Amino acid sequence: MKKREIKFSLVFRDMWQSAGKYVPTVDQLTRVAPAIIEMGCFARVETNGGGFEQVNLLFGENPNKAVREWTKPFHEAGIQTHMLDRALNGLRMSPVPDDVRQLFYQVKQAQGTDIARTFCGLNDVRNIAPSIKYAKEAGMISQAALSITHSPIHTVEYYTKMALELIDLGADEICIKDMAGIGRPYSLGQIVKNIKDKHPNIPIQYHSHAGPGFSVASILEVCNAGCDYIDVGMEPLSWGTGHADLLTVQAMLKDAGYIVPEINMEAYMKVRSMVQEFMDDWLGLYISPKNRLMNSLLIGPGLPGGMMGSLMADLDKNLESINKGKQKNNQPLMTQDQLLIKLFDEVAYVWPRVGYPPLVTPFSQYVKNLAMMNVMQMEKGKARWSMIADDIWDMILGKAGRLPGELAPEIIEKAKAEGREFFTGDPQKNYPDALDKYRKLMNEKQWETGEDDEELFEYAMHPAQYEAFRSGKAKVEFLADVAKRKAEQAKESQPAPAPAAAPTAMALPTTPQIMTVDVNGQAYKVTVAFGDSNNASAASTPTAPATPAAAPAAAAPGAGEEVLSPLEGKFFLTKDTSETPLKVGDTVKEGDILCYVEAMKTYNAVRSECSGTVTAILLNPGDAVSEDDLIMTIQ
Template sequence: MKQMHITETVLRDAQQSLIATRMPFADFEAVLDEMDQAGYHSVECWGGATFDSCLRYLHEDPWERLRKIKSHMKNTKLQMLLRGQNLLGYHHYSDDTVRRFVRKSIENGMDIIRIFDALNDMRNIEVAVQECIAAGGHAQGCICYTLSPIHNLDLFVSLGKQIEEMGCHSLCIKDMAGIMSPKECFELVSALRENISLPIYVHTHATTGLGYMTYLKAAEAGAAGIDCATSCFSGGTSQPATESLVYTLAQMGFDCGVDTKILKKVNDFFIPVQQRFAASGVFDPYVLSTKTDALVYQIPGGMLSNLVAQLKAQNAIDKLDAVLAETPRVREDLGYPPLVTPLSQMVGVQATVNVLLGERYKSIGKEIKSYIRGEYGKAPGSIDAALAEKVLGGEQPLTTRYADTLEPEFDKAKEYLGGRAESEEDVLSYIAFPQQAEQYFDIRDAEKPFVAQFTIREVG
């Protein structure tokens, strides 16, 4: 019987895509032991936006959260998503920070680190991959899937070869917008299997309605595993449902290695959790509808929800269609970067600004300027000449790896924090998200019980 690995995403990408990563540890602690018995290949539970959300909204230590999850997961591998040189933030960090962060992730319980670069510039994942391997973790290199005049099968295969040469243990095709068709998936998985020997995992979203069909063709092409979400947190901008895929794949002759009775218990547990978020308005039904326009705009689910929120905040939700139409134009001007964090947010914000100001590039975001200067890596295609001239003014963009220009930052951060940092992990939290980390440290300090200290003197 053929094998198909299942990665369960409810603790990370599913809740990130549907409820903006607002699920505290207390909401799922009671089901972790059950999940550990389900037979998943891995549980994606960390990385992505979870780190930021823990500090910013949930007032949790993300490292402690990881350790707690690990204490319940004795049989199941834990998995995280890492943005290469961006780690879990939105800009490049120094190599010393990247190495420490990766090593500490593994020391605190992480098993599989899925590592990607938003531009598919493999120079930006090398350090994280090297450190993951050195620390004993499973390094999974990513190809960010996108459609454009310059992205084709040959390019993706060449990226796959680079990932294999780098020493990665497996490869993931990361289709963050759910735009990879069943045919395209079958052809890409097949081409990669013909050219490299790594196990190939496929990640997609149900946004466009293609996800279920795409996964079935991935299985037929010989993919090693797929990402799914327990059914009450599946669909829409999340992943296809775990139970539905397991049921269908079993009929196709695949052993997913999971216990379907436990899958039901896991979903039964999360139904009232989902209902609470729906009642509070955090779970917006809008994210569950099928959006075939994404096949044109290529906007990932998280990016779409961000655009809606931004426009609502500006009382300009009536401009949504104009912003959606402007997004691919901005992307073309920037050389067709894949729309994945942080590029998706950068392109979306610039498209929004262009529409709201009524003039294209009247105001250019600092991140877009950094991108054009080459600080995020090599653009996949050519950047619009007039836009480049407006930003660069005749200067040449950076062609070397931007991280090579960055000074080590860990020791300076440690010195700045002094006694406020109780661990190396605290320093890394601060480097990743300075303001949010300091706010969390303040809350943590305020919650510590007051201990009166007395000096006991011996009376003779």
């Protein structure tokens, strides 16, 4: 007798997020959609969510247009679309006001998204409960996720209890979100069996990354236990930090007697070819070759596939920062592999001491960032825990939800020494409604709130990124970054010239060059630097005719104490509209927050080391900044 049917979902969004930091453009997405449909084997496709919309904004595309156009062909073909959302954090790394969360589901349903896959990075059911309610009220299917990790706390019983609570709250489906692929196959099968024993009609979807090597065994176990849908990837973005390949999963389940869809291989090859074309175009610039590899070392730190994609892309910057300090002190330089092992070891040290948060966005980034900051500070001779971002403190203090485990005494003592208070109430209460504020700001700027209030939602969800998108600044900086990366890639691929040879026609410039890019009909001149030039950051100025750009608060350093950036990232005077930006002439006290450096997806507060008056602010919000760059002066 044949076994039951297993359906497949192509996690197209996560294929890209797990590989690197970017996703295809809307034109590329709409080109590949018909071929995905033609494959004939997918009941569902993951089209948006997570970092998808921030990335659209980053390279100057309207994410609302992207979602509407990208989901449309799947709807017409009868294929369900699903998105990933982060419960209290919506689509971003930090908590979202309640009214913005409610609008979120209304907008996404109107844009064509069928299923909201909601997870809380702390597995705090209180954070998921409103999302279940809002998704169902908006007409979406609510799929509540268990964020799988492996620790003494995260047992079969723990996850079974959580799943049953979510179903009692109204969840239509359950997702087993094995974001790091470290769930042990047998245990995952037991979780699925326990859920199906109580609720045989609740659909269960399994999502796993391939990195540590458990995923194919886990897929077979969960299917044997009653799982209904399996998330899959496909070449050239399967395996490694991505997902098990469709062809492998289909062949395995067919052999086990399950009813699985056939695959149109001609269409498969079309999609495979297009994805490679997109990578060759420019997306490959953001994908580390190491992300294609599976690595059992990932069993230890348990870091998720999606985060490993961005981690490998960012690691070079962290390594450069560490090695700058080593060069100054005449110490041997560190290699990337050495840094990676130090980071993994530090994650293993940090994780239990901050209460075993499941290693999923944003808390995987918080644990990794905290570990990375500890490594960087200790390599520079400073103390462990000497730099903890405010978002990470919010996690530690309970403002983002209840931690599964206990905090280490050293963390509790540090919090008390800094006068920080722990929070045990409903996390949503910390983040008051904000739509009226953003609606007012849009009216003042004469910006339309958009169809179904989608532009209002986008602004409220991603304020800084949305402003950079609307101004054209985001696209200018992105195009300059692509040009710089392509030039560096070309330089690396050139054979070394003979010792006395004259420069060839292909030789790249050694000084910054000017290129012109077009943003919504506005021409911008962009300075692109190559190699190790001191002018490595790209600057842009509009050509005539042009809308005048905002001038820096001060054009040159003022008198007084210098404030240096503690790390590389992007400079912001505030992290949201609830804060008042500092300006020249303001007085500050020692310990006051002056500004933020956004790096590794968190806002790192820069505090004043003296009291006095701000005499200069050298950067505009959103400007790139390197470690030890002068950002302001105080006298």
